[in-house]
Amino acid sequence: MKHRLSLIYLSFILIISSRESSSSIPSNSFIGIPPQDEDYIKxxxxxxxxGSKKFTKAQLNDDFCDCPDGTDEPGTSACPLGKFYCKNIGHAPSFLYSSRVNDGICGMICLR
Structure with a gap:
C-alpha cells in the first residue's frame, strides 16, 4: 500500500512538472494573439x-522585433510596445505588456 501511494505521488509530480514546463514555452507562433486578429495574422x-513595415508568418513570435508597434511579437518580450492577449480564465479577457509574460511573477492565467 505504501509503495502504491508513492507511485501515485510520483505520477502526480511528473504530470504537474510537464504542465509547468510546457506552459512556459510558447507551443505555437499564434500565442498572445486576440481572436479578432487570428485571420489577419494567418x-x-x-x-x-x-502600417510601417511588413513581415512574414515565419517572423511572428520569433523573438526579434520587426514592427515598432510590436504587432509581430505578441507572445514574446522582444518589442517594448508589444501587447499579449490574455483569455484570463474565469474573468474578463485583457491585454498586458508582452514583457510581463513569463517574467516569473504570478499574474493572470493566460491559456490559449
Missing amino acids: REIIKCKN
Missing part, C-alpha cells in the same frame, strides 16, 4: 498594425 505577408 496571411503569408503581414503588415504591422501601424
Whole structure:
C-alpha cells in the first residue's frame, strides 16, 4: 500500500512538472494573439498594425522585433510596445505588456 501511494505521488509530480514546463514555452507562433486578429495574422505577408513595415508568418513570435508597434511579437518580450492577449480564465479577457509574460511573477492565467 505504501509503495502504491508513492507511485501515485510520483505520477502526480511528473504530470504537474510537464504542465509547468510546457506552459512556459510558447507551443505555437499564434500565442498572445486576440481572436479578432487570428485571420489577419494567418496571411503569408503581414503588415504591422501601424502600417510601417511588413513581415512574414515565419517572423511572428520569433523573438526579434520587426514592427515598432510590436504587432509581430505578441507572445514574446522582444518589442517594448508589444501587447499579449490574455483569455484570463474565469474573468474578463485583457491585454498586458508582452514583457510581463513569463517574467516569473504570478499574474493572470493566460491559456490559449
